[in-house]
Amino acid sequence: MGGGVKAHKTGAVQNGAAAYLEKARTFVDQCLEQSLPPETAAPQTLHKAIRYSIFAGGKRLRPALAFAGAEAVGGSWDDAAPVACAVEMIHTYSLIHDDLPAMDDDDLRRGRPTCHKVFGDAIAILAGDGLLTYAFECLASCPRGSAIPAIIKAVAAGSGTQGMVGGQVLDLEGEGKPPTLPGVEAIHRWKTAALITASCEAGALAGGASLKESEIIRNYGQKIGLAFQIVDDILDLTASPETLGKTPGKDVRAQKATYPAVMGLERAKLEAQQLMDAARAELQALGARAQNLEDLARFVVERKN
Amino acid sequence: MGGGVKAHKTGAVQNGAAAYLEKARTFVDQCLEQSLPPETAAPQTLHKAIRYSIFAGGKRLRPALAFAGAEAVGGSWDDAAPVACAVEMIHTYSLIHDDLPAMDDDDLRRGRPTCHKVFGDAIAILAGDGLLTYAFECLASCPRGSAIPAIIKAVAAGSGTQGMVGGQVLDLEGEGKPPTLPGVEAIHRWKTAALITASCEAGALAGGASLKESEIIRNYGQKIGLAFQIVDDILDLTASPETLGKTPGKDVRAQKATYPAVMGLERAKLEAQQLMDAARAELQALGARAQNLEDLARFVVERKN
Numbered sequence: 137m138g139g140g141v142k143a144h145k146t147g148a149v150q151n152g153a154a155a156y157l158e159k160a161r162t163f164v165d166q167c168l169e170q171s172l173p174p175e176t177a178a179p180q181t182l183h184k185a186i187r188y189s190i191f192a193g194g195k196r197l198r199p200a201l202a203f204a205g206a207e208a209v210g211g212s213w214d215d216a217a218p219v220a221c222a223v224e225m226i227h228t229y230s231l232i233h234d235d236l237p238a239m240d241d242d243d244l245r246r247g248r249p250t251c252h253k254v255f256g257d258a259i260a261i262l263a264g265d266g267l268l269t270y271a272f273e274c275l276a277s278c279p280r281g282s283a284i285p286a287i288i289k290a291v292a293a294g295s296g297t298q299g300m301v302g303g304q305v306l307d308l309e310g311e312g313k314p315p316t317l318p319g320v321e322a323i324h325r326w327k328t329a330a331l332i333t334a335s336c337e338a339g340a341l342a343g344g345a346s347l348k349e350s351e352i353i354r355n356y357g358q359k360i361g362l363a364f365q366i367v368d369d370i371l372d373l374t375a376s377p378e379t380l381g382k383t384p385g386k387d388v389r390a391q392k393a394t395y396p397a398v399m400g401l402e403r404a405k406l407e408a409q410q411l412m413d414a415a416r417a418e419l420q421a422l423g424a425r426a427q428n429l430e431d432l433a434r435f436v437v438e439r440k441n
Numbered sequence: 442m443g444g445g446v447k448a449h450k451t452g453a454v455q456n457g458a459a460a461y462l463e464k465a466r467t468f469v470d471q472c473l474e475q476s477l478p479p480e481t482a483a484p485q486t487l488h489k490a491i492r493y494s495i496f497a498g499g500k501r502l503r504p505a506l507a508f509a510g511a512e513a514v515g516g517s518w519d520d521a522a523p524v525a526c527a528v529e530m531i532h533t534y535s536l537i538h539d540d541l542p543a544m545d546d547d548d549l550r551r552g553r554p555t556c557h558k559v560f561g562d563a564i565a566i567l568a569g570d571g572l573l574t575y576a577f578e579c580l581a582s583c584p585r586g587s588a589i590p591a592i593i594k595a596v597a598a599g600s601g602t603q604g605m606v607g608g609q610v611l612d613l614e615g616e617g618k619p620p621t622l623p624g625v626e627a628i629h630r631w632k633t634a635a636l637i638t639a640s641c642e643a644g645a646l647a648g649g650a651s652l653k654e655s656e657i658i659r660n661y662g663q664k665i666g667l668a669f670q671i672v673d674d675i676l677d678l679t680a681s682p683e684t685l686g687k688t689p690g691k692d693v694r695a696q697k698a699t700y701p702a703v704m705g706l707e708r709a710k711l712e713a714q715q716l717m718d719a720a721r722a723e724l725q726a727l728g729a730r731a732q733n734l735e736d737l738a739r740f741v742v743e744r745k746n
Contacts, residue, residue, distance in 0.1 A: 173602065179610040182602050233570060238543075238562035257543035258613055261566065265538060265573065266602035272577035273597035276590040284589055285581040292578035297478065297487050297571035305484040308563055 202339030211343015294334025303327025329361025507644030516648015599639025608632025634666025
């Protein structure tokens with residue numbers, strides 16, 4: 137996406153965002169390590185399944201957005217740590233449940249057997265239930281106590297039946313039907329963008345955001361959340377298996393509702409770019425403190441896997 | 442369980458508890474009606490599945506305990522309404538997931554087809570996920586805001602991997618093995634008693650309980666929670682299908698770990714009675730305000746279905 141001077145700038149930003157993501161990953165992994173019971177705690181199989189799934193090498197984009205959201209309003213990583221853990225737990229539980237035979241029936245996730253292939257369907261369902269429960273327990277430990285109700289409402293809205301869970305239903309119900317733009321947009325907004333939005337907004341609330349600031353960051357999150365899934369659609373069509381780390385072309389074979397399928401590849405790329413620009417424009421009112429949110433917006437659209 | 446004068450007293454208490462449960466049921470059903478999206482809200486199938494399962498005619502014991510817990514420390518039903526809704530949502534989600542083919546594989550629940558038989562496994566999994574999410578969203582709306590973190594911790598502890606979810610794992614792992622008393626007690630404490638305990642404790646916290654008061658009510662809850670499941674075991678052996686509203690003898694046929702199986706029917710009855718007495722003794726420090734908790738303790742042990 138772009139070359140010459142722009143490519144140079146892109147590289148620098150990618151490096152900035154990559155370093156930020158790496159730092160966020162290290163920190164949130166330490167926090168998750170402390171938040172979750174050890175594998176030796178009963179019931180051991182259940183805690184093994186939870187740790188197998190959550191320490192599987194994800195990008196930790198959602199935690200990074202929570203940290204950057206807190207920073208953008210003058211808060212600290214410590215303020216947002218419970219949010220960072222919670223949104224990663226919710227993301228992980230959703231992958232475990234989505235991979236089940238009753239849902240998308242996937243055997244592999246990030247190159248390893250899925251949770252239910254290793255531990256069985258029952259343990260996988262319960263590991264997901266356990267992670268979702270821990271997520272809200274985490275949120276209840278946010279240092280800024282007065283923000284907890286608003287944080288929980290934001291995360292629940294993003295992950296519930298009119299957010300991520302509802303999006304999975306729309307996705308399942310859409311299978312085998314010819315995709316339309318409004319249909320694809322609704323699936324992407326609910327299934328992916330809603331939790332990404334909640335990660336940004338809840339991070340900001342945990343960092344002490346005013347009503348106005350949390351609204352700005354919510355608007356930013358909605359835009360990069362949708363852009364993230366459009367880029368996922370694009371990479372599935374264009375990336376090599378080596379770069380992507382998984383087999384591309386899966387969406388086409390599964391006749392999935394994607395942006396390239398309803399508007400073509402070039403218009404989908406433009407759409408993602410425009411969403412990124414609009415997301416960055418939202419941040420102007422927040423000044424320099426929003427730099428990491430801005431870098432992450434570019435990363436979301438310019439990433440190669 | 443008892444006759445003559447005691448039976449008379451029992452009858453009166455049963456009537457008191459029955460009226461209280463009926464009042465609690467009416468109120469919590471109104472609150473649930475308002476808390477959950479209508480069937481017409483997208484995704485409709487999901488919201489239909491949620492409402493099909495939660496409005497299926499349960500006893501609403503857990504909400505009643507939450508209300509009585511709040512009353513016992515001088516709080517109101519309005520204080521505890523979000524807790525009452527949340528614990529019923531969690532109870533319902535656990536039934537939906539436990540009934541799945543990957544778990545207990547039950548076709549009928551309270552005389553009606555189970556959620557997954559009507560809506561399919563995928564929607565049933567997602568309906569459970571959605572209910573669990575709404576439960577915590579509800580808790581975040583408790584009027585006594587400063588108590589919300591403690592309320593959430595109590596409910597998460599009771600329903601998570603070292604509570605209800607963990608208990609389901611112990612139950613599944615115990616299948617086909619000869620039951621032992623410590624094994625059965627652990628399953629009952631985790632799978633059933635932990636959420637009942639959390640219902641009482643979180644209700645009390647929502648009603649403004651002091652640390653000492655919430656400890657008393659937690660101790661009460663642990664005792665009646667275990668008693669509740671022992672009585673379930675007993676009724677499965679002794680009740681007629683008409684009284685029980687379902688086919689008795691299921692535990693024996695499934696070789697389930699039960700109290701009568703490890704200590705005989707008479708000792709199991711005595712154990713339940715002693716737990717009830719110990720639970721009632723806990724309440725003495727709370728005075729007359731704990732009357733409804735006391736009546737509910739008797740109901741738990743003396744109920745016929």
